[in-house]
Amino acid sequence: GAGVSQTPSNKVTEKGKYVELRCDPISGHTALYWYRQSLGQGPEFLIYFQGTGAADDSGLPNDRFFAVRPEGSVSTLKIQRTERGDSAVYLCASSLTGSFYNEQFFGPGTRLTVL
Amino acid sequence: LAKTTQPISMDSYEGQEVNITCSHNNIATNDYITWYQQFPSQGPRFIIQGYKTKVTNEVASLFIPADRKSSTLSLPRVSLSDTAVYYCLVGDAGYSTLTFGKGTMLLVSP
Numbered sequence: 001g002a003g004v005s006q007t008p009s010n011k012v013t014e015k016g017k018y019v020e021l022r023c024d025p026i027s028g029h030t031a032l033y034w035y036r037q038s039l040g041q042g043p044e045f046l047i048y049f050q051g052t053g054a055a056d057d058s059g060l061p062n063d064r065f066f067a068v069r070p071e072g073s074v075s076t077l078k079i080q081r082t083e084r085g086d087s088a089v090y091l092c093a094s095s096l097t098g099s100f101y102n103e104q105f106f107g108p109g110t111r112l113t114v115l
Numbered sequence: 116l117a118k119t120t121q122p123i124s125m126d127s128y129e130g131q132e133v134n135i136t137c138s139h140n141n142i143a144t145n146d147y148i149t150w151y152q153q154f155p156s157q158g159p160r161f162i163i164q165g166y167k168t169k170v171t172n173e174v175a176s177l178f179i180p181a182d183r184k185s186s187t188l189s190l191p192r193v194s195l196s197d198t199a200v201y202y203c204l205v206g207d208a209g210y211s212t213l214t215f216g217k218g219t220m221l222l223v224s225p
Contacts, residue, residue, distance in 0.1 A: 004158075031211065033211075033212060033213075035213075035215075040217070041217060042200075042202055042215030042216050042217055042218055043158075043159065043213070043215045044215070045212040045213065045214065048211050048212050050211075055211065056211065056212060059212070091158050091159075092158075093158065098211035099208045099211060100147060100149070100206035100207055100208055100209075100210045100211065100213075101147060101164070101208055103161040103164075104159075104161065104213060105161075106157075106158025106159050106160065107158055108156070108157055108158055109156075109157075109158055
């Protein structure tokens with residue numbers, strides 16, 4: 001079956017612009033996660049959805065970052081007034097349920113570059 | 116959440132067995148140990164998970180001593196394609212998110 005997909009694969013934007021990153025999880029997975037990875041670092045947690053609701057958004061760095069999952073499947077990560085420090089690879093993952101025991105399946109990521 | 120410590124990098128040659136050890140001195144009773152692998156320009160991929168003693172799958176083995184304060188990921192007969200970053204993570208069912216460190220960069224040479 002299809003894995004987790006993310007679009008676009010690359011996004012270049014200018015400082016101050018608004019961007020949206022999309023994640024299509026594996027069908028039937030109720031849990032969806034967003035992570036951010038900078039060069040040479042491990043992925044850093046941003047937000048976790050269980051179904052349609054954000055169960056844990058403690059990793060969002062500030063109020064410029066927002067994510068939605070309106071129908072419990074596709075999710076969109078939205079970044080307002082982008083800054084150069086937002087440049088990173090944004091990873092999405094999904095799992096059958098939201099438990100550490102369950103394997104998380106990661107997408108290939110979206111590489112965001114803010115000029 | 117138990118802190119994990121693992122080597123920054125390791126080098127090996129094709130055909131050798133590679134063992135990557137992770138320290139997690141503050142592991143809790145209900146914590147499991149999970150390893151992920153990440154290739155360049157890809158998202159992490161689950162390798163193996165265990166609670167105690169030994170777990171083996173088609174990719175790797177995971178050795179966990181009785182005190183569970185460390186664990187060792189064993190990759191038999193590595194190939195060039197095993198060059199990747201390997202992450203050790205610890206958590207229990209109450210944790211939904213994964214907390215990654217910097218991982219271990221394994222470089223396999225011909």
